[in-house]
Amino acid sequence: MKPRESTIQAKEFQAAALRRQLAQYERMIADLEVIRVELGKQIEGEERRSGVADPANFAYSTVARAARERRRNLTTTIDDLTGRREAVEEELRDIDGFFDALGASASDAQHSYTRTAAA
Numbered sequence: 001m002k003p004r005e006s007t008i009q010a011k012e013f014q015a016a017a018l019r020r021q022l023a024q025y026e027r028m029i030a031d032l033e034v035i036r037v038e039l040g041k042q043i044e045g046e047e048r049r050s051g052v053a054d055p056a057n058f059a060y061s062t063v064a065r066a067a068r069e070r071r072r073n074l075t076t077t078i079d080d081l082t083g084r085r086e087a088v089e090e091e092l093r094d095i096d097g098f099f100d101a102l103g104a105s106a107s108d109a110q111h112s113y114t115r116t117a118a119a
Contacts, residue, residue, distance in 0.1 A: 008102070015095045018088050025085040032078050039071040 046064040047053040055065060 011095055011098055015092060018092050018095070022085060022088045022092065025081050025088065029078055029081050029085065032074050032081070036071055036074045036078070039067050039074070043067045043071070 043064050046061045046067065050059070050061040050064070052059045052061065054060060055068060
């Protein structure tokens with residue numbers, strides 16, 4: 001196998017792995033978003049039930065306080081996963097650029113061959 005062919009195969013394999021990773025990040029983010037929304041509803045319900053909506057109040061519900069903390073942690077995790085997803089998207093754009101350049105150089109080579117053959 002020529003070095004160029006092995007490089008192309010490696011880039012294709014890398015792109016496929018990155019696409020799988022990107023899909024996994026998107027599923028995880030979507031799942032965590034659903035959980036975060038549910039925690040928000042749980043917090044609202046607990047605040048309504050207890051009649052105290054101010055987390056600084058000494059009588060604030062322990063259940064609502066714990067749900068707020070879980071929601072805050074989920075938000076941090078979602079932000080982290082979003083950053084990772086963006087990094088993977090950037091890597092995929094770089095690989096797409098590699099294939100675009102490869103296609104452009106193949107096209108230029110084809111034009112050169114056509115011009116040489118016509119002369």
